[in-house]
Amino acid sequence: SQTIHQWPATLVQPVGSPLSLECTVEGTSNPNLYxxxxxxxxxxxxxFYSVGIGQISSEVPQNLSASRPQDRQFILSSKKLLLSDSGFYLCAWQQNTEAFxxxxxxxTVV
Amino acid sequence: QQQVKQSPQSLIVQKGGIPIINCAYENTAFDYFPWYQQFPGKGPALLIAIRPDVSEKKEGRFTISFNKSAKQFSLHIMDSQPGDSATYFCAARGAQKLVxxxxxxxTINP
Known part of the structure; x- marks a missing residue:
């Protein structure tokens, strides 16, 4: 069965610090990642979404970037966090119809 | 064109009542319409989904009604329970992504 791992669960970072959130998917190949x-x-x-390794589509201009170095790995990054970057970040994968x-x-950016 | 409009924003129902959540879309290229349920602090989970060639789908206490000509669909929860209290999202599948x-x-009050 397919599973998706996202970490960390919570993060408190100061303004101006970098960010790296990682997401990995198991049990499937070539998923669309979001x-x-x-x-x-x-x-x-x-x-952001990605349909393959190295392929990233950005939906909104912002202080964040994404990368897909491996088929089942998706990374969200920022060089310098802003207060407005605070929020709940969700990774998802989709194959055919459903998204998981x-x-x-x-x-939380402080 | 790419939007899905959902209403109401919030809903309070007594236990046993039938909450109804409505969604409307414009893009006739959407080909799949899932509903997601999200509990606080958790990622959304797929609840039930329907394709546009079907007018109704039931899974347990959850029913989707779909009106293709009106470009509207709705979620009904029969015999609602306090454990159904959550945030519900409708979605529509377009090219490569869900909207x-x-x-x-x-909120289901006991």
Missing amino acids: WYRQAAGRGLQLL FGQGTRL | FGQGTRL
């Missing part, structure tokens, strides 16, 4: 952000009490904002989400990372 | 509604925070 990063979403969810502000408190709000909907899901698609940040990780458990999320709660990022 | 999500803004979410409905559902």
Whole structure:
């Protein structure tokens, strides 16, 4: 069966510090991978998606970047965090129809 | 064109009642319509889904009604329970990605 791992679960970072969130998928090959952000009490904002190694599509201009160095690994990064980067970050994979989400990372920028 | 509009934003129902959450879309190229359930601090989980060639789908206490001509679909929860209290997202599948509604925070009072 397929599983998705996302870590860390919570993170508190100072403004201006770098960020690296990692997501890995097991039990499938060549999945579409996604990063979403969810502000408190709000909907899901698609940040990036990838249909293959090294292929990244950005949905919104922002302070973040994404990379896919391996087929089942998706990384969300920032060189310098802003207060507005705080939120709940979700990784997801999709193959054919359904999307399956990780458990999320709660990022607080202080 | 790529939006999915979801209503209401929040909903409070007594136990045993039938909450109804509605979604509307514009893009006729959408070909798959899932609903996700999210508990606080967790990632969304697939609840039930429907294709546009079907008008209704039931899984347990959850029913999707789909009106292709009106480009609307809705989620009904029969015999609602306090454990159904969560945020619900509708979505529609377009090219390579899901487009999500803004979410409905559902509270079932005992």
